[in-house]
Amino acid sequence: MTSRRRFFELASLTGGAVAAATVAKAALAALPEPVIETSPSTRPPLEPASGRPYRPVVTLNGWTLPWRMNRGVKEFHLVAEPVQREFAPGFKANLWGYNGQSPGPTIEVVEGDRVRIFVTNKLPEITSVHWHGQRLPPGMDGVVGLSQPGIPPGKTFVYEFVARRPGTFMYHPHADEMVQMAMGMMGFWVTHPKDKHPLIADVDRDFCFLLNSFDIDPGSATPKIMTMLDFNIWSWNSRVFPGIDPLIVRHNDRVRIRIGNLTMTNHPIHLHGHEFLVTGTDGGPTPISTRQYEVTQDIAVGQMRQIEFLADEEGDWAFHCHKSHHTMNAMGHDVPTMIGVKQDDLAAKINDLVPGYMAMGERGMDEMSTMRMPMPKNTLPMMMGEGPFGAVGMGGMFSVVKVRRGQKRNDYTDPGWYRHPPGTVAYEFTGNAPSAARETGAGGASMPLKQPVEATVNVRKPRGHSGH
Amino acid sequence: MLKLMNMLRYVLLSSLATILAGCTTIDWPAERAQAMSAAAAPTGETVDIAELLKTPLSRESALRIALVHSPEMRRLLALHEGELNSAAMTGRLANPSFSYERLRSAEGLDIERWISFGVLDVLTFPQRRRIAEADVEAGRVRLAADIVERMTAVRRGWVEAVAAGEKRRYAERVLASAEASAELALRMEAAGNFNILERARQQSYQADARSRVILARQHELAAQESLVRLLGLDADQARRLTLPARLPDLPTDPVSAPDVSRTMTATRLDLRLANAKWRSAAAASGLTRVTSLTDVSLSLREQETRGFEVELSLPVFDVGDLQRGAARAQLRAAAAELEQAALVASSDLRVGYAAYRSAYEDAIHHRDVLVPLRKAMSEETLLRYNGMLIGVFELLSDAREQVDTVIAAIESSERFWLAEADLQASLLGRPGVER
Numbered sequence: 005m006t007s008r009r010r011f012f013e014l015a016s017l018t019g020g021a022v023a024a025a026t027v028a029k030a031a032l033a034a035l036p037e038p039v040i041e042t043s044p045s046t047r048p049p050l051e052p053a054s055g056r057p058y059r060p061v062v063t064l065n066g067w068t069l070p071w072r073m074n075r076g077v078k079e080f081h082l083v084a085e086p087v088q089r090e091f092a093p094g095f096k097a098n099l100w101g102y103n104g105q106s107p108g109p110t111i112e113v114v115e116g117d118r119v120r121i122f123v124t125n126k127l128p129e130i131t132s133v134h135w136h137g138q139r140l141p142p143g144m145d146g147v148v149g150l151s152q153p154g155i156p157p158g159k160t161f162v163y164e165f166v167a168r169r170p171g172t173f174m175y176h177p178h179a180d181e182m183v184q185m186a187m188g189m190m191g192f193w194v195t196h197p198k199d200k201h202p203l204i205a206d207v208d209r210d211f212c213f214l215l216n217s218f219d220i221d222p223g224s225a226t227p228k229i230m231t232m233l234d235f236n237i238w239s240w241n242s243r244v245f246p247g248i249d250p251l252i253v254r255h256n257d258r259v260r261i262r263i264g265n266l267t268m269t270n271h272p273i274h275l276h277g278h279e280f281l282v283t284g285t286d287g288g289p290t291p292i293s294t295r296q297y298e299v300t301q302d303i304a305v306g307q308m309r310q311i312e313f314l315a316d317e318e319g320d321w322a323f324h325c326h327k328s329h330h331t332m333n334a335m336g337h338d339v340p341t342m343i344g345v346k347q348d349d350l351a352a353k354i355n356d357l358v359p360g361y362m363a364m365g366e367r368g369m370d371e372m373s374t375m376r377m378p379m380p381k382n383t384l385p386m387m388m389g390e391g392p393f394g395a396v397g398m399g400g401m402f403s404v405v406k407v408r409r410g411q412k413r414n415d416y417t418d419p420g421w422y423r424h425p426p427g428t429v430a431y432e433f434t435g436n437a438p439s440a441a442r443e444t445g446a447g448g449a450s451m452p453l454k455q456p457v458e459a460t461v462n463v464r465k466p467r468g469h470s471g472h
Numbered sequence: 473m474l475k476l477m478n479m480l481r482y483v484l485l486s487s488l489a490t491i492l493a494g495c496t497t498i499d500w501p502a503e504r505a506q507a508m509s510a511a512a513a514p515t516g517e518t519v520d521i522a523e524l525l526k527t528p529l530s531r532e533s534a535l536r537i538a539l540v541h542s543p544e545m546r547r548l549l550a551l552h553e554g555e556l557n558s559a560a561m562t563g564r565l566a567n568p569s570f571s572y573e574r575l576r577s578a579e580g581l582d583i584e585r586w587i588s589f590g591v592l593d594v595l596t597f598p599q600r601r602r603i604a605e606a607d608v609e610a611g612r613v614r615l616a617a618d619i620v621e622r623m624t625a626v627r628r629g630w631v632e633a634v635a636a637g638e639k640r641r642y643a644e645r646v647l648a649s650a651e652a653s654a655e656l657a658l659r660m661e662a663a664g665n666f667n668i669l670e671r672a673r674q675q676s677y678q679a680d681a682r683s684r685v686i687l688a689r690q691h692e693l694a695a696q697e698s699l700v701r702l703l704g705l706d707a708d709q710a711r712r713l714t715l716p717a718r719l720p721d722l723p724t725d726p727v728s729a730p731d732v733s734r735t736m737t738a739t740r741l742d743l744r745l746a747n748a749k750w751r752s753a754a755a756a757s758g759l760t761r762v763t764s765l766t767d768v769s770l771s772l773r774e775q776e777t778r779g780f781e782v783e784l785s786l787p788v789f790d791v792g793d794l795q796r797g798a799a800r801a802q803l804r805a806a807a808a809e810l811e812q813a814a815l816v817a818s819s820d821l822r823v824g825y826a827a828y829r830s831a832y833e834d835a836i837h838h839r840d841v842l843v844p845l846r847k848a849m850s851e852e853t854l855l856r857y858n859g860m861l862i863g864v865f866e867l868l869s870d871a872r873e874q875v876d877t878v879i880a881a882i883e884s885s886e887r888f889w890l891a892e893a894d895l896q897a898s899l900l901g902r903p904g905v906e907r
C-alpha cells in the first residue's frame with residue numbers, strides 16, 4: 005500500500021550517521037529524493053526533525069511532506085504526476101496530484117524560513133506552482149507566462165523564497181489552471197509563527213484540509229475537466245463521506261481547523277455542538293476585535309479560513325458543509341420528485357419492460373440510504389454511512405468531530421462511537437398524541453389576490469447547480 | 473393400282489412404326505413430380521391442413537399447404553397439363569381419316585375404302601417430333617419456374633407475416649411503456665410534482681405509440697391475409713392460422729460463393745428454357761446438329777473490391793452461314809435469346825447473391841453489435857436509475873428506445889429472409905418475383 009520512501013523518516017529517527025550517508029548520495033544529484041505517499045488515511049503529525057520547532061498540523065486524509073536542511077535552507081521536492089485517489093472505499097479516481105496523491109502533501113515551514121522547492125513535472129503538459137497568498141519575489145509566484153516559463157514535462161524547476169508571514173496558505177498550478185485544478189492538483193501550506201504571536205494562540209490540535217470538487221460521470225473514473233459549475237463530487241482533501249476520517253479531539257482541547265476552498269463555489273462549513281471563532285483568513289490572523297462566535301462559516305472561492313474552538317462538549321459532532329447537496333455523493337440533477345406518487349401498481353407493467361426496476365421515491369429518498377441496489381461500477385451511492393443508530397444517509401463534505409474525555413494527548417486513534425449517558429438520547433413517545441388545532445384560513449394579506457390560488461405550492465429542490 | 477396400294481401400305485406401315493417408336497406422350501403425374509423436383513419443392517401429394525394449423529405454421533408447412541392445397545396452385549397445374557399436352561400434340565401425326573364409298577353403277581356395286589393421311593405429315597414427322605420435344609421441354613421448364621415463383625411468393629409472404637406480428641408485439645411494448653409514463657405523469661401532476669407541460673410531454677409519447685400500434689396491427693393483418701390467399705385457406709382455416717412468434721434464427725453458415733457456383737449449371741431453369749427455345753427453333757429451321765448448352769459454364773467468386781463476380785462462357789453459335797429465311801431468323805433470335813438469358817442469369821446471381829450477403833451481414837450486425845450495445849446501455853441506465861442518477865421517466869424513455877433498436881433488428885432479419893427466398897429462386901434460375 006505505502007510506497008513511501010523512508011529516507012527522511014530514517015534520517016530523522018536514527019540521527020546523523022544514516023542521514024549523512026543518504027544525504028551525501030542525494031547531494032550528488034543536488035536534488036532531494038522525492039517522498040511518495042499513496043495511502044489515503046490521515047497520517048500522524050510530522051514532528052519537525054530539523055529547523056525551528058513548532059506544533060505540526062494534521063492533514064485530514066493527508067500527510068506533511070518531509071524536507072531536508074541544506075545549509076540552512078529547507079528543501080522540499082514536489083513531483084507533479086498522475087495519481088489514483090480513493091475517495092471512499094468503492095470509488096477511485098484518476099487524478100493529477102503531487103507525490104502520489106491528490107491533494108499533494110502539506111508543506112509546513114516556520115516564519116522566516118528560507119524555503120527551496122524542487123518541482124518535477126511528470127505530467128504530459130507544462131505545469132507550474134503558484135504559492136497562493138505568499139509574499140515572495142514576483143519571479144517565484146508561479147504564473148506561467150507572466151512570472152516564469154512553464155515547467156516542461158520531465159523537467160525540474162526550483163522555487164526559492166522566504167516564508168515571510170505566518171498563516172494558512174495553499175499551492176496549486178497556474179498553468180492550464182482550470183484543467184489541472186479540475187484534475188486535483190492542489191496542496192496545503194502552513195507557515196507557523198517563529199515566536200509567540202499575540203494573535204496566534206497555541207492549540208492542542210491543528211487540523212487542515214482543502215475543499216475540492218470534481219465532475220466524475222458515475223461509472224467512469226476521470227474528472228470531466230471542462231465542467232464549470234455542475235460538479236457531482238464534493239470532497240475534503242479528495243475524500244468524501246464516509247471516506248473522510250473523523251477529527252479526533254480530547255475533551256477541553258483547544259482545536260484549530262484550517263480550511264481552504266479550491267472549488268468553484270462557496271461552502272458554509274458548519275460545526276455542531278460548539279461555537280468557534282474565525283481566527284485567521286487568507287491575509288493572516290484576524291484582529292481580536294473582529295472575532296465573533298459562529299457555528300457556520302462561509303468560505304468563498306479561493307479563500308482560506310481558520311476556525312478555533314474549545315472542545316468542551318463530549319460527543320460525536322457532525323461537521324459538514326451546510327449546502328445539503330454537498331453532503332451527498334453523485335446524484336441525478338434532473339430526477340423528478342416522486343413524493344406522493346403511487347407507483348407500486350405500475351411496477352409490474354414497468355418491470356415487464358425493464359426487468360429489475362424498483363419503484364422509488366414515493367415516500368421521499370431516505371430509502372436510498374438503506375437500499376443497496378446494483379449501481380454503475382466505481383460509483384458510491386448518493387447517501388451512505390452507517391452510524392450507531394442506523395444509516396446516516398450522507399456523502400460528500402461530511403465528517404464527525406469526536407470529543408472524548410479519555411483521549412490521550414496527541415492520540416488520534418478513533419475512540420469508536422460515543423456512549424451517551426442514560427436519558428440523553430432522543431426517544432420515541434409512546435403515549436397518545438392529541439391532534440393539534442390547525443388554522444385553516446389563508447391568513448391576512450395587505451393586497452389580497454382577486455383570484456384564489458387553486459393549489460398549494462409544494463416545496464421542491466432547485467434543479468441543477470447553476471445557481472450557486 | 474395394286475402398285476400404288478402397295479406403296480401406300482408401305483408408307484403407312486413404316487410411318488406407324490416410326491410413330492409408335494418415337495411418339496411424344498405426356499405422363500402427367502411423372503411430369504408434375506419432375507417439375508416439383510426441379511423447383512426443389514417439398515414432396516408429398518397430400519396435406520393435413522387441420523393438423524398443420526394446430527401449431528404455429530412453419531415456413532415448410534406453409535409451402536406444403538400452398539403447393540398441395542391452394543386452388544391457385546391447382547389452377548396453375550391444370551393449365552400446364554393442358555399446355556404440355558398441346559405441345560406434345562405437335563409431334564403426333566394427325567389421325568388418319570377413314571372414308572367408305574359405295575357406288576352403285578351399271579357394272580354393279582363398287583365399294584371403296586380409303587384410309588387417308590397427310591403425306592407431308594408423315595414425311596416431316598421426325599422434324600416435327602424434334603420441335604415437339606423441345607416445346608414440351610420448354611413447357612416443363614415453365615411449369616417448374618411457375619412452381620418456384622409460387623414458392624418464393626409463399627416464403628416471402630410467410631416472412632412478412634411473421635415479421636409483422638413480431639413488430640406489432642414490440643410496438644405494443646413501446647405503448648405499454650408509454651402508457652406507464654403517461655399514467656405516472658398524470659399522478660405526478662395530481663400530486664403537484666409536474667406541470668402541464670411535462671405531463672403533456674409524457675402523454676404525447678403515449679399518443680405516438682398508440683398510433684404506431686394501430687399501424688402495426690393493420691400491417692400485420694394485411695400481411696397475414698396475403699399469406700392466407702397464398703395458402704388458399706378458407707375463412708375458418710384463416711381464423712385458426714397462427715404463426716411463430718419470431719423469425720427463424722439467422723443461419724450460422726450462410727450460402728457461400730462456392731455454394732452458389734455449384735448450383736450454376738445448365739440445369740438452371742432460365743437456361744433450360746432458352747435452350748429449349750433454341751432447339752425448337754433449330755428443329756424448325758431444319759438444323760439437325762444442335763449445340764448443347766452443357767457447354768455453358770458459370771462460376772461465381774468473391775472479389776475484394778467489387779463484391780461478387782459471375783463469369784460466363786458460352787459456346788459460339790455459328791448461325792452466320794445459315795440460309796436466309798424466316799426459320800433462320802427465328803433461329804438467330806433464339807440463339808441471341810439464349811445468350812441474353814445466360815447474361816441475365818449471371819447478372820441476376822451477382823445482384824441476388826450480393827443482396828443476400830449484405831442482408832445477412834446487416835442482420836448479423838444488428839444481432840451481434842447493435843442490439844447488445846443497446847442492451848448494455850439499458851443495463852447501465854437501470855444502474856443509473858438505481859443510484860438515483862436518473863428518474864423513472866428517463867428509464868422508461870430508454871426502454872422505448874431499446875424497443876426501437878429491437879424493431880430495427882427484426883426488420884434487418886426480415887430483409888435477410890426475404891433476400892434468402894429470392895436467392896433460392898435465383899439459384900434455380902427463376903429470379904426473385906418482386907425484388
Ligand SMILES: [Cu+2]
Binds near residue numbers: 238271272326327330
Ligand atoms: Cu459545500
